[in-house]
Amino acid sequence: MAAAAWTPWRRLRLHRGLSEASLAEVLDGGQSFRWARTAEGEWTGVFGRHVARLRSVSDSVEWSGLSGDAGVEGSLLFYLDAAGEQDRVAEALPWRSDAVLRAAMALYPGLRILRQDPAEALLCFLCSSNKRIIQIRSMVAALARELGPPLGGGHRALPGWGELAAADDRVLRACALGYRANYVRGTARLLADRPDWDAEWSRLETPALLERLGALPGVGPKVAACVALFGFGRLGAFPVDTWIVQALAAAYGLRGWSPARMAEFGRIHFGEGAGLAQQHLFAAVRAGKLPGMELRRPKAAPPRSCGRPRA
DNA sequence: ATGGACCCTTGAT
DNA sequence: ATCAAGGGTCCA
16 A cells, blocks of 8 residues: 655644643543554544544644645544633533542543544444443454545545445454444444434434434443434533443442433533543543542452442 | 343453 | 453343
8 A cells, every 4th residue: 555645744723732641532532443543652543534643742732634635624623622612611510519520630631522423433332332442443443444435545434324234244243343243234224324314313402312322223321422422512411331330439429329320410410511521530530540449459350348438 | 120141352360 | 271351232
């Protein structure tokens, strides 16, 4: 394959910049599964139909795209919320009265929710159940490699629902989807002949959107919340995964609560930016730095009676 | 509403 | 070689 021809590095005009660690958390913290760190410490990724490189330079972000793609910068500005809409949402979070949230937010300043394409978020999170981030990244990379349209430089976009619906079962099997292959195929068959599904669903209120998403095969409450948050920009959606269960149990005294109740707690306690708060808590607990969880075992059998820390 | 199976991979014994 | 667990969902 031909070597990629990259445009020169340029500074991306962000309302709020990002440290190197925060940029890494945004790109590789479980929101998107399409970015990889290069040997030079830069990031190369595919989002929508664009390929880009990103790097952090003294708390600002520099970008470079495939030469010939004039739309990269504008798409990046949207993707990374350059206008800073999320700053206002973050300001409205209850960090003044919630020391746990305050500490988590201090850990990755500038952390934000990526504004991904709905189909991209849906496909990736259909693959996410019972998988680690690195495994999800490997699965969707395989899907792009096997079925996705080429974008130049050896990169490929994710396949559309049509390609996925028509895909041979052996191909999906080769992508190591396991039982998730049926989720992907089932959802692809429902959406393949509805090219405007995302535009239509964008007009729904969040509860209705979650209901529509949840009716797709392979989409339960957690995946629906992730797609609403990362794909439809619903910052109030509050995905509850195993990490958030740990975090809310240990730091908010919610031991024994069901995920559904935890989700309700999150939406009520954190409000319109619940999903953004969730991402901060997720990052903090994964880093092992959430207050009240210092005693967490490195590799951890679920700690059952190690006291009841309460923030 | 709660419990178990589910495909497959990885990392720890 | 075996075991446990992984940003869950589905069905009983």
